[in-house]
Amino acid sequence: MAEEKNYKIIQPDNSEENKFLKPENYKREVTAPDGNTFIVDPLNDYFCDAKPQPHAPNTIKVVEKFLNWARSQSIWVLGFGTGCGSIEIYPLMTPRFDAYRFGVQQRPTPRQSNLMIISGYLSVKTLKRAIRSYEQMQSPKFVMALGSCTINGGMYWDSYNTINRLDHYMPVDVYVAGCMPRPEALLAGFMELKKRIREGKGEGANQYAENFDWYKANQKKIIKDWNMPDYNW
C-alpha cells in the first residue's frame, strides 16, 4: 500500500547545529505534480519567522486606562503545570479560594490565555515547551513566577537540569516567594499583578519583543536541541 514518495530526504551534514535535528525536520527535495522540484525546509518554511513587534499603548489615555482595567479583570491562566507549585492551583480554582471571583480562570490552551504561571522549577525540557507556549499566547501577556526556584534556583540550585533564573528566558511580571507558595500567596500575587496591569506596567510582552534577540540567545544557550523555529506564533 505504500505509495511512491514524492520527496527525497536530504541528509544533513554532521555540523554542530544539526546534532539534535530530528528526522522529520530534515530538509527534503519535493517533486511537484508538474515535475518541478524544490527544497522544503520544515523548520523555516512551515512557520512564521517574523519577529514579534512591540505594541504601542493607545494614544488616548482614557481608552488605554480602560483597556488596562479590563485586562486586569480578566486574567486567564494557562493550565500548564510546569512544576510542583501547580498542586496549589487546585485549591485556588475550587470553591475554597475561588479565584474565579477575582476574574482569574484557567484555560487549557495558550491561545486563550494571557497569564502564564511558571509554578516552580523549570527543567530544560520543560523550558522549551514553556517558551513555545508563552510565544503562542496573545499579547498583552504576563508571567507569574512561583517559588524560590524561579528567583535563584531554589532547592535545585546545583541541579544540572533546572534553570536558576527565570528572568533570563522570559520577562516576569510578578514573583511570589514560597516553596511552594500557598493559594493565599498566589492570590496576593494576582492582586499585585492586577495592580501593575492597571498602572500600565504589565509590559512583559513588549519587553520580550524589544529584547527578543537577547532572550533567544539565552534560551538557545541552554536548549541544545533547538530543532524548532525561532518564533512560531
Place this chain on the structure above:
Amino acid sequence: MMNLKDILSPFSAWRNLLKEPVTIKDPLTERPGAPRYRGFHKNDIEKCIGCGTCETICENEAIDLVAVANVDTKNGDSGLRPLVDYGRCCWCALCVDVCTTGSLTMSNEYTWVSNDPEDFRYIPGVDKKEWDNNDLGWKKPDYTLIPTERMDMEEMEPSEREGTFLEIVRGYSRAQAEKEADRCTECGLCVATCPAHMDIPGYIRAVREGDMEEGLRLLYETNPLPEICGRVCTHRCEEVCAVGHSGDPLAIRWLKRYIADQVPFEEYKRILGITSIEENGKKVGIIGAGPSGLSAAYYLRIRGFEVTIYEAKSKGGGMTMYGIPKYRLPMNMLESEIGFLEEIGVKFVYETRVGEDISFDEIYKKHDAVFVGIGFEKPYKINIKGEEQKGALQAISFLDDINKGKKVDIGKKVAIVGGGNVAMDAARVARRLGAEVYMLYRRRVEDMPADSEEIHGAYEEGVQIIPQTIPVEIIGEGGKVKSIQYLMAEMVPDEKGGRPKPVPIEGSEQVLEIDTLIGAIGQEADYGFLPQEYLDKIETNRGRMLVDNNNKTTLDKVYAGGDAVNKTADAISAIADGHRAADAIERMLLV
C-alpha cells in the same frame, strides 16, 4: 448493567444548592498561618552568636553570614548574622532546629510578592519586616539534632585522692572521644578565642574520623605542647563553644589530650615530617624553658635555627613543671615533650641562671636574636604582720618542693590565701598531704579567678573555702605560725563599673588556728638578670615587658613572651607568644 437509579442518582448533588458556601471571603487577611507554620525567618540579634550552623545545614546554600553594623565581633560572637536568600530557601526549618542559641525562628507569615527578583533577600532581625513581632510560627522544637550532653570522663573517686598524686582524670576511650567529637558543629568560634588560634574544629574532625596523625599535625601547627595543654589548659575555647548555648560545651581540652595520648612519642618525628632539618646558620637564644620558651624553640628549630635554651632549674617546663601538681599533669608527659624537643636538636642548658651563671650580655651578643620567657617567679607577699615566721610559705615554692619530691611538713591545718589556680593547686596538694585545708579569699566564690572545675575539684576533695575574708595578721608562737586573724568583708559595687570591691567589716575579726599558711596571691617577674644598660631600654608596665604585635620588646632583637608579657598568664597564651615571636624572628632574620 444500567438502570434508572444510575441516571437519577447524580441529581442528588442538587442537595448542595442550599448549603452554606465554603468559600473564604477574604483569604488574604482571614487566614493566618498555623501556630507552627514555617513562614519567613526571624532572628533575635542579641541572642545570635553568628556561629553559622544554620549556614552549614542549609542544603540550598540559602544562608550567608554577613557582617552587620551595630553588632561587634567579640569572643564567642563572630559579629556575623545570617542573611536568607528566598531565591533558595525551601522552608524546611532545619536551620531553626539546629540553631545553637535558639535565636533563629520562623514567623507564620507567608505572603511576599514582588516584581523585582533581587528583593528576596534580607537579614532577619536587622532588616525590618512586618513579621518581626509576630510571635507565632515555627520555633526550635523540643528535640535535638546535635547531642547536648557531654561524654563524662572517668575520674578517680574524691575519697581515693588523699595521699596520692596519680592523675585524677583517666582520659577518653576511643568510643568516648569519637562520640564527644561528634558533637562539634565546626563553627570555629573557638579558634579566635584560643590565644594560639589552634585549629580546634580541624583536630576534632580528626578525632571523629579516627585520624590521629592528622590530628597531631594540626595540633603541632599552632601548639608544640599539646600534652600539657590537653591537661592543664584554661580552655577558654570551651567557654565560647556554640554547642554550650544549648547544652554542655564540647570537651575540647580532653579531646586534645586524647589525640596527644594516642600517638607514641617515637612516632612524632615521622608524623610531623621533621626527619631532616635544613640548618640556616642563625642562632637564637632563649631564656627560660617554660611554655613560651619551648614553643619558640620548637618553631624556630623546625625552620632551621640553632636554638639554645638557658634554664635556671634542673628541668625544663617552667611553671608547668614546677607549679602544677602532678595529679593534674604527670611528670612523664613533660619529660617526653622536652625529650622530643631535644631529639629535634634544641639545646638545653640547665641550671644556668642568666645574670649569675652567664651574663645576659653574653647571650645577647652570641645570638642573632634572643627570646625572653622568664615567667613570673617572684611571689607577691601578703604584706601582713607575721609573714616572716616559720610555717608561712609561698605557694610557688611549696608546689615546687612537692614536685621535686621534697618532704614538706605542713602539719594538720593549713590556710591558703588567694583564689587563683595556684591557690587551688596548693590547697588540693595540701589535702593530698592529709591536712585540713581552709582557703581564704577576698571576694565571693563566683569571683574566683580559678577555673570552675578546679573549684569544683577542691570542694569535692574537702577543701573548705571561706570567701570574703581579709587576713590581717599572722599570729605566731615561738617563731612559728599558730593562727591567722582575718576580717570578714562585704562586697561594695565599684562606681567605675569594675568588679565589686571587698570592704572589711569593722569588728568582724575571726581567728583560725593553723599550722601552716600558704600565700598564693600572685607573682611577678624578676628582672634581676638584666644589666642596667639593657633594663633601661626595655620598657615595662606594671612589671610586664611591653611588646609589639610581634612580641618584640623595645630592645633590639629581643623578643619576649609568656607570663612576663601578657596579662592572661596561662600556658596557652605563652605558647602563642612563643609561636608569634618565632614567626617574627624568622621574618627578621631571613627575609
Place this chain on the structure above:
Amino acid sequence: MKEIINNIQEKFKISEVTEQRENQYFISVEKKDTIQLVTYLKDIEKFTNFILLTAVDWIEKGQFQLTYMLNHPSKKLDIGVRTFIERENATMDSAHHLWEHVATFQRELKEMFGIDFPGSPRVDEPFLLEGWDNIPPMRRDFDTKKYSEETYFPRPGRSTNDPAEHMKKKLYPNE
C-alpha cells in the same frame, strides 16, 4: 530464605551474601552469571516480581554496581542480586525478555550512567534528558554544581564569611 540462598549457592558462584533483614538478602555474583541467576530466581525460585534495576557508581574502584531487586510475592522475600561491571565502556546483558518493565530501567541506566544494554528495546532513545551532550550525569565524575554554575549562572551579589576567619581578622587585625 536460608534454604533458597543455599540452593543458589549450590548452583552459582556467589561471592558475598549479606543479610540485611530476615527477609531481605543481597548477594553478589559475577557478571556472566547474573542474567542466568536472575532467570533462575524468577523461574525456579519464583521471585516473580521485579522491583528495580539500578546502578551504583564506585568510581574509586572503577566499577559500576548493578542491583537487580527481586521479590517473592507469596513468601514475602526480597533478594538483591549485585554484580560489578567495568566502568569503562560499560555493557551488560539485557534482561528485557524476562519482564516488560526492565527495558525502562535499562533505558534510564543507558542515559544516566552510560551503561549499554545491547538488544534492549529503545535503549538508545533519550528517556529523561533532551539535547544532553555531556557525560552521563549520574556518573560520579560529572560535577553537577560546576555545570549548573556555568550553564545557569546563579544570581550574583552573594558572599559569605567564615566565622573563624572573620573573627581572627576582626579581633587580631595585625596577625
Place this chain on the structure above:
Amino acid sequence: MFHWTPDRSAFPTAGPDGKFDFDSHKLVKIWHGPNHPGVTGNMSLELTISGDEVLESKTHVGYLHRGFEKLYERRTWIQCFPTVVRMCVPESDSNEYNLSAGIEELAGIEIPEMAKWLRTLVLEMSRLQALLRIVPAQGGTVGLGLGVQWGVYLRDLILDRFEELTGGRIYHMYMIPGGVRGLLPDGFKERLEENLILVDEFVLSIKRLMLDNAVFKKRTVGIAHIPVEWIDKYGIVGFVARGAGVKKDVRLDYPYLAYDQLDFDPAISTDSDIYARTWIRWNDIITTVDLLRQIMAKMPKKGEFKAPTPNVLHWQVPKGEVYVRSESSRGEYGFYIVSDGSKYPRRINLRGPSYTHAVSLLEKMLVNSNISDIAATMVSLQTCPPEIER
C-alpha cells in the same frame, strides 16, 4: 444499545521494523501533553493515531527531572530530607518515611512508640488527601467536574491539619531519622474528627454522583482492562493490582510502623477496568478514614517522639544497602539506599509505582484504545511523573 467498533482492517499496520509509514496519510502523530488538561502532571504521550484509535503510544517523561539522585551525592544525609519530599508532590510523606526508615535501619536506630504512631497518622492523612484529590478527578476525566470541587475542598481541610501538625501544607518535612519533629497540637483530634465526618458525607455523595452515574459507568466499565497475568509481567502494584484481583498492600504484606496493630482490609475487585480501580480507591478512602479513627483512638497520649541520633551535621551512616518500602496511595513505594559509610549517601534510588505504570504498562494499555479514554486511563493508574524522573 448502539455500540460502534471501528473497522480495524482499514488501519495501517506497523512495518517489519515496528515503524509506521506516515506517508500512507492514514496516520496522525499527536502529542498528548505536557501542556494538556488531561495529563496527570507534567508528562506527555506521543500518540500515533488513525481515526480516533491509538495505534502506538510512547511515554515521554523528564519534564520534571531535577536530578535528585545526583544531588544526593553532594548533600549530607540530613540535607536530603528537605529535598526528598519533593520527589512526589501529591503525596510527599512516603518519601520522608522511606528515607528515614532506611537510615534508621542502616544505623540501627529504634524509634520511640509515639513516633511510630505519629508517622502512621501522617502517612494515612497523606493517603487521604491524595485520594480526595484523585478519586473525583477520575470523574473529571470524563467531564464530571463537580466531584473535584468537593474533593479538593476536603483535601484542603486535611492540609490544614497537616499545617498545624507539621508546619507545612504540601511539603511537611515532619519525619526525620530517629522520629518526628513534634507532637500533636492541642485539640488536633477533635478537629481531625470534624473533618473526617465531612469526608464520610463526601464518600456517600461521590458515590451517588460518580460511581452510580450512568454516564460515568458507560465511560469506564470495561475500559482499560488489565489482565491478571500482567501483574508480574509489568510489575504492577497497589490498587491497580488489587483491581485485577491480587491483594497487594505493603501495609499487610510487610507491616511497618504501627500497621500491625491496626485492623483493616483493603478492597479488591476482579473487573480490572477503570471503574473497578476507581471503586477500589473510593473504598480506600473509607478504609483510610477508619484507620485514622483507629490511630487516634489507639495512639499513646504522650511520650518521646525522637530517638537520639548522632550530630546530624556530619552523621556517617554505617556502610550497607537496604531496600525499604511503604504503601503510598498508588502502591508500593520503595527506596533503595546505599551507604558507603561516609557523610554523604552513595546512592538513593526511588522506585515508585508510576515507573512501570506510566511507562511500560501505559504504553501497552493505550494501544487500540480510543483517544478519548486516554485521560481516564492515566488517572485510573494515578500516574505521577515526578516519581518516574525524580
